[in-house]
Each structure stands twice: as C-alpha cells, then as structure tokens.
Amino acid sequence: MTEIYSAKVWDHVRNPRNVGSLEDANVVVQAGDPTCGDAVLYFLRIEEDIVRDIKFLIKGCGAAIATSSAATELAMGKGLDEVMGLTDQIIAQALDGLPEEKMHCSNMAASALHAAVEQYRATVAGEKPR
Ligand code: FES
Ligand code: FES
Secondary structure (H helix, E strand, C coil): CCCCCCHHHHHHHHCCCCECCCCCCCEEEEEEECCCCEEEEEEEEEECCEEEEEEEEEECCHHHHHHHHHHHHHHCCCEHHHHHCCCHHHHHHCCCCCCHHHHHHHHHHHHHHHHHHHHHHHCCHHHCCC
C-alpha cells in the first residue's frame, strides 16, 4: 500500500498541538476553503509584535488538522514578520510533505496566520499611543 501521509502528519492528527480557544486572545481569525467546506479558527495573543500564545479549533480533514497544528508550532513565539513569511510550502515541509492534492489544506493555515497578523496590525497595534 502506498503511504499517503508522512509519519509526522499522522503524529499531528493523533496528537494535535495547541488545540482549543484562548480566553485572552486579542486576535481571532477564521479561514475556510470553499471547495471542501473545511474551516479553521485561530486564537492569538500577540504582544509587542510577538506571538505569545496561539490555539486553534477546526472542522477539517486530516491534512487540515495536521497543518493547522504544525502552523501553531511554527508561529509560537515568533515575530510577526516571520509569521507573514510562513507559506503553505514551509508548513508542509514541517510535516515532511503533503500529497499535492492536499496542499490547499496547508494554504488554509498559512492564509489564516497572515490574516491574523494583518488584523493585529490594523486594529490592536494601531491602538497604541505613538
Ligand atoms: Fe472532506 Fe475536507 S471536506 S476532507
Ligand atoms: Fe479541505 Fe483539507 S480537504 S482543508
């Protein structure tokens, strides 16, 4: 039988990291893929342009669960410029790759993180005195 998913993908499916919601989140974003109907909700606590905490909830396929989970690990503790640089390819690489037809699942995680940074920059960051 050909393996569809890597061992790392299965590890994240069985034991997703940072699942749940964050009571003290200052950014909440949702991203979805209209073609499959899957959706992810990210909760972030961003302070001084650093991701201090991040959690997610999801309704999605195995690849969506694994990539959303891996994306929280890639974003945790990182500066916002670095988070903006996270691509679907980088997230997939952190899982030792994904089948081509499942790359759109990692794109959901990347676009949600980018939207979170944009939301923070447009709202929370803008509230600070200059
Ligand atoms: Fe079935 Fe995403 S809708 S796996
Ligand atoms: Fe929809 Fe994976 S099939 S995100």
